[in-house]
Amino acid sequence: MQENKGLVLVVEDEQNIADLQRRYLSREGFGVHVEADGDAALAAVRRMRPVAIVLDIALHGMDGMEVCRRLREEGDWTPVLFVTARDEVTDRILGLELGADDYLTKPFSPQELVARVKSLLRRAAGPQRDPVxxxxxxxxxxxxxxxxxxxxxxxxxxxxxxxxxxxxxxxxxxxxxxxxxxxxxxxxxxxxxxxxxxxxxxxxxxxxxxxxxxxxxxxxxxxxxxxx
The missing domain is CATH 1.10.10.10 (Winged helix-like DNA-binding domain superfamily/Winged helix DNA-binding domain)
Known part of the structure; x- marks a missing residue:
C-alpha cells in the first residue's frame, strides 16, 4: 500500500481539470479534497489542515487571490500553488506579494503540477540538519x-x-x-x-x-x- 503523503486541497471550479489534478496527485500518494469556490476552500483549510493548496485564481465569487490573502492574514502559511489561465507578469507578482509560494499557468501538464507540489513540500520541510x-x-x-x-x-x-x-x-x-x-x-x-x-x-x-x-x-x- 502506498504511503499517504498528506492531504492536498484542490480549489478548482472546472470539473474536468479538478478531476485530472485529483487523479495524478492521488497516484503519487496524496489524499485529495476538491472545492469549487473560495468560501468553501477557506472552510476546508480550517477544517482539514491540508499540507498544500492548489488554488485556481479565477473562481466564482471570492477569487483565489482573496482566499490566499485571508489565509495569510489569519497566520495560515500552508504552501499555496496558484493555478491560472492568466499569464500576466502583474498577476504573478500580485500573487507572490499576497503570499503564494509558486505559480503555474494553464495549460500545464499534470506531471508538472505534481512536481511543483512535491517541490513546495520539500521546501517547507527544509533541510534535515541545519543549525541556527x-x-x-x-x-x-x-x-x-x-x-x-x-x-x-x-x-x-x-x-x-x-x-x-x-x-x-x-x-x-x-x-x-x-x-x-x-x-x-x-x-x-x-x-x-x-x-x-x-x-x-x-x-x-x-x-x-x-x-x-x-x-x-x-x-x-x-x-x-x-x-x-
Whole structure:
C-alpha cells in the first residue's frame, strides 16, 4: 500500500481539470479534497489542515487571490500553488506579494503540477540538519522554522524563509537570480527570473533596516554580516 503523503486541497471550479489534478496527485500518494469556490476552500483549510493548496485564481465569487490573502492574514502559511489561465507578469507578482509560494499557468501538464507540489513540500520541510544561523540582527532557526529580528519574531512565507535560509547559510557569496531559483524553488531554467526580485523586495520590507541582503548590480544577491 502506498504511503499517504498528506492531504492536498484542490480549489478548482472546472470539473474536468479538478478531476485530472485529483487523479495524478492521488497516484503519487496524496489524499485529495476538491472545492469549487473560495468560501468553501477557506472552510476546508480550517477544517482539514491540508499540507498544500492548489488554488485556481479565477473562481466564482471570492477569487483565489482573496482566499490566499485571508489565509495569510489569519497566520495560515500552508504552501499555496496558484493555478491560472492568466499569464500576466502583474498577476504573478500580485500573487507572490499576497503570499503564494509558486505559480503555474494553464495549460500545464499534470506531471508538472505534481512536481511543483512535491517541490513546495520539500521546501517547507527544509533541510534535515541545519543549525541556527545568525547574521547581523537576524537569528534563523531552520528546525523550528522561525526568524527573530532583534529577538522579535517575524512571519515569513515558506519561500521567503527558504530564500533567506539559503543566503544566510552562504554568507558573502553572490548568487545570480537563476542560481537562487534553482536552489530555492527546486528547479532551474524558470522563464521569469523577476519573481526573485519580488521575494527579495518582500523580505527587505519585512526585515527593515536589519536586512542583510545586498544587491550586486548585474549579478544577483548576497548576504553580508550587517544590515543593508
Amino acid at each position: 544561523s545568525r547574521v547581523g540582527r537576524l537569528t534563523l532557526d531552520t528546525g523550528r522554522r522561525t526568524l527573530l529580528v532583534d529577538d522579535r519574531p517575524v512571519e515569513l512565507t515558506t519561500t521567503e524563509f527558504n530564500l533567506l535560509a539559503f543566503l544566510m547559510s552562504h554568507p558573502e557569496q553572490v548568487f545570480s537570480r537563476e542560481q537562487l531559483l534553482g536552489q530555492v524553488w527546486g528547479y532551474a531554467g524558470y522563464r521569469d527570473t523577476r519573481v526573485m526580485d519580488v521575494y527579495v523586495s518582500q523580505l527587505r520590507a519585512k526585515l527593515g533596516n536589519a536586512s542583510p541582503i545586498r544587491t550586486v548590480r548585474g549579478v544577483g544577491y548576497s548576504v553580508t554580516g550587517a544590515g543593508r
